[in-house]
Amino acid sequence: MSASxxxxxxxxxxxxxxxxxxxxxxAALFLSVAPGTLGALTTEKTTARSNQSNGNxxxxxxxxxxxxxxxxxxxxxxKALSLNLPKGSRxxxxxxxxxxxxxxxxxxxxxxxxxxxxxxxxITFAQPVPSGMLLRIExxxxxxxxxxxxxxxxxxxTDGAGATYDLAAPPNPIRVTGLTTVEAIINWLDRQGWVKAxxxxxxxxxxxxPQMAVxxxxxxxxxxxxxxxxxxxxxxxxxxxxxxVSFLRMAKARWIxxxxxxxxxxxxxxxxxLQIYVVFFGLPALGIRVPEYLLGILVLAVNSSAYxxxxxxxxxxxxxxxxxxxxxxxxxxxxxxxxxxxIPQTVRRVIPTATxxxxxxxxxxxxxxxxxxxxxxxxxxxxxANTGNMxxxxxxxxxxxxxxxxxxxVISSFERKLAVSEGGA
Amino acid sequence: MRKVLLLALxxxxxxxxxxxxxxxxxxxxxxxxTDTSTPGSTEETPQFTTLESGKLIVASDCDYPPFIAMEGExxxxxxxxxxxxxxxxxxxTIEYLSPQNFDTILAGVxxxxxxxxGVSSFTITPERTELVDFCDPYFDSNQACVAMKDSGYSAxxxxxxxxxxxxxxxxxxxxVKENLPNATLVEYTQTSDALAALQAGKIEAAFFxxxxxxxxxxxxxxxxxxxxxxxxxxxxxxxxxxxxxGLTAAVNNxxxxxxxxxxxNEIFQKYFDFxxxxxx
Numbered sequence: 001m002s003a004s005x006x007x008x009x010x011x012x013x014x015x016x017x018x019x020x021x022x023x024x025x026x027a028a029l030f031l032s033v034a035p036g037t038l039g040a041l042t043t044e045k046t047t048a049r050s051n052q053s054n055g056n057x058x059x060x061x062x063x064x065x066x067x068x069x070x071x072x073x074x075x076x077x078x079k080a081l082s083l084n085l086p087k088g089s090r091x092x093x094x095x096x097x098x099x100x101x102x103x104x105x106x107x108x109x110x111x112x113x114x115x116x117x118x119x120x121x122x123i124t125f126a127q128p129v130p131s132g133m134l135l136r137i138e139x140x141x142x143x144x145x146x147x148x149x150x151x152x153x154x155x156x157x158t159d160g161a162g163a164t165y166d167l168a169a170p171p172n173p174i175r176v177t178g179l180t181t182v183e184a185i186i187n188w189l190d191r192q193g194w195v196k197a198x199x200x201x202x203x204x205x206x207x208x209x210p211q212m213a214v215x216x217x218x219x220x221x222x223x224x225x226x227x228x229x230x231x232x233x234x235x236x237x238x239x240x241x242x243x244x245v246s247f248l249r250m251a252k253a254r255w256i257x258x259x260x261x262x263x264x265x266x267x268x269x270x271x272x273x274l275q276i277y278v279v280f281f282g283l284p285a286l287g288i289r290v291p292e293y294l295l296g297i298l299v300l301a302v303n304s305s306a307y308x309x310x311x312x313x314x315x316x317x318x319x320x321x322x323x324x325x326x327x328x329x330x331x332x333x334x335x336x337x338x339x340x341x342x343i344p345q346t347v348r349r350v351i352p353t354a355t356x357x358x359x360x361x362x363x364x365x366x367x368x369x370x371x372x373x374x375x376x377x378x379x380x381x382x383x384x385a386n387t388g389n390m391x392x393x394x395x396x397x398x399x400x401x402x403x404x405x406x407x408x409x410v411i412s413s414f415e416r417k418l419a420v421s422e423g424g425a
Numbered sequence: 426m427r428k429v430l431l432l433a434l435x436x437x438x439x440x441x442x443x444x445x446x447x448x449x450x451x452x453x454x455x456x457x458x459t460d461t462s463t464p465g466s467t468e469e470t471p472q473f474t475t476l477e478s479g480k481l482i483v484a485s486d487c488d489y490p491p492f493i494a495m496e497g498e499x500x501x502x503x504x505x506x507x508x509x510x511x512x513x514x515x516x517x518t519i520e521y522l523s524p525q526n527f528d529t530i531l532a533g534v535x536x537x538x539x540x541x542x543g544v545s546s547f548t549i550t551p552e553r554t555e556l557v558d559f560c561d562p563y564f565d566s567n568q569a570c571v572a573m574k575d576s577g578y579s580a581x582x583x584x585x586x587x588x589x590x591x592x593x594x595x596x597x598x599x600x601v602k603e604n605l606p607n608a609t610l611v612e613y614t615q616t617s618d619a620l621a622a623l624q625a626g627k628i629e630a631a632f633f634x635x636x637x638x639x640x641x642x643x644x645x646x647x648x649x650x651x652x653x654x655x656x657x658x659x660x661x662x663x664x665x666x667x668x669x670x671g672l673t674a675a676v677n678n679x680x681x682x683x684x685x686x687x688x689x690n691e692i693f694q695k696y697f698d699f700x701x702x703x704x705x
Contacts, residue, residue: 378612
């Protein structure tokens with residue numbers, strides 16, 4: 001893209017203006033002045049809205065919104081503006097262009113005539129845009145070229161004196177990505193008759209939209225892995241803490257029982273959601289900085305440990321007292337008897353309830369979305385927010401069920417076995 | 426395994442059906458047209474229906490001062506008072522739903538079964554216009570980048586590549602995605618959550634509408650500041666279901682009347698210390 005400034009035409013301008021402009025061009029060429037520094041209009045940026053269903057990329061060949069911004073220099077005016085669109089762009093007509101003129105933060109009402117083709121957008125202002133104004137051109141339903149690459153938009157403008165100059169492209173081009181597999185599948189679905197029929201039913205369109213499902217499945221898979229990570233680290237951490245607390249709950253010293261009782265009752269007696277808020281906004285206020293994901297694991301682990309403590313305590317206390325007495329009479333110390341006689345018998349009895357607790361904790365990872373931990377619910381929320389479609393939540397529900405349903409079966413089979421063995425004993 | 430998958434599928438459909446039936450409760454007076462023609466008015470009043478006759482049910486996230494905020498159970502703010510004036514003009518009682526999640530309001534308006542109108546500082550954008558109809562603009566707004574006073578940042582581009590926050594589904598989110606491609610964006614349900622996260626040091630900067638940012642850093646989050654006001658010139662509009670064009674037209678008439686009789690300006694002056702661009 002040429003960075004030089006040269007006159008293109010000089011309608012209704014005197015020979016002198018052309019001469020002046022040509023000498024300007026010569027000066028610009030020789031001094032290799034930075035783009036636009038001599039001009040009445042400087043491009044500030046060109047950007048495009050992301051049109052990827054499950055990401056932030058700008059995909060070529062798909063409708064998006066392209067924004068161009070430029071500023072009118074001091075003591076200058078701009079009468080008209082023309083931007084060259086990247087070769088291969090597809091546009092959707094003059095009324096897809098929004099022209100905004102801003103004086104600082106104040107929006108000005110301007111009249112402008114817009115002509116949009118696939119090659120360029122030409123804007124002529126009824127009144128010249130005064131100096132210092134920010135000029136924004138937004139074009140929606142705009143498909144950038146399908147080929148991946150960086151695209152620039154140069155052009156030309158007419159200043160207050162009626163002379164036309166080249167407009168240098170902005171420093172940052174628009175980065176366009178090629179069609180992803182997901183987008184290709186969505187495009188294919190868009191064209192299918194049965195998809196159109198399916199989506200014509202509001203319930204199916206909103207909750208079971210095929211295109212949205214395709215977009216959500218890969219994104220939510222990453223979220224699912226993160227949710228699993230939270231609980232797969234959090235739950236094993238909760239087990240030793242819970243076991244420790246259960247011992248404290250059965251301690252001989254009354255005050256230890258009292259303190260551990262407070263811990264268990266406070267944690268079990270308040271919503272996990274509230275605990276998350278207190279920890280996530282409270283700890284940093286004390287100047288303690290812990291990475292969010294780690295903090296999420298810790299909150300889940302501590303919360304779950306209180307429930308596990310009660311499960312373990314009930315399990316240990318359900319073992320007949322005679323077992324401990326018999327072990328002690330064989331010469332075992334109390335800890336030895338606890339670890340080698342009582343706890344092994346407890347494990348079998350607590351597995352079903354502890355697994356239920358695991359399921360609960362896994363589902364509760366969704367609460368962390370409220371404080372910005374990137375887990376499955378958060379991924380689902382941002383997809384729903386971007387599209388207004390509920391299908392990502394349904395897909396998320398499937399991902400939760402993939403874990404919880406088999407586990408529920410495991411529990412019931414365990415319980416059956418337990419009933420048989422205990423009944424037989 | 427196949428059995429499990431089948432069960433999962435059944436569960437999904439059942440869950441979906443339950444959610445849908447929960448959302449699709451049809452209000453009794455859904456079809457009863459509300460006659461709002463005021464005696465003596467010469468202008469033709471567009472015919473429209475509301476979910477409940479005599480009421481305009483409003484959905485808002487109620488966490489966007491000075492536009493809308495909750496004082497206990499009572500909504501207050503510029504939008505609330507403007508709607509009261511519009512309601513008076515239309516002969517309707519304004520009824521706010523309990524605070525809704527911002528990112529679900531437009532979908533709710535589109536379904537048209539729970540709310541008549543979405544009023545939550547919605548910027549009119551072509552993308553949103555595909556889903557709902559917007560009434561005429563009632564406020565000109567911009568974006569702002571908010572950071573802590575001691576952060577050392579001086580412009581929005583300084584936080585490109587950092588962790589930043591916004592409210593889910595807003596034009597602030599869109600601005601970050603489009604203009605700060607290297608930033609990690611965390612989208613919160615409410616702006617107050619984003620501001621709390623900013624104070625807690627979880628994010629380096631937060632992006633939302635400039636008038637709200639100005640109010641929040643002045644009144645509540647005084648250790649934060651606007652490091653850059655980003656001129657976007659966006660305009661707010663009330664969102665109405667596409668199935669109810671009569672209501673859009675009626676609200677537009679009422680808004681025009683409220684601007685013309687001066688109550689718009691009166692309410693505006695109560696909340697902002699600059700001149701409105703409307704009604705000039």
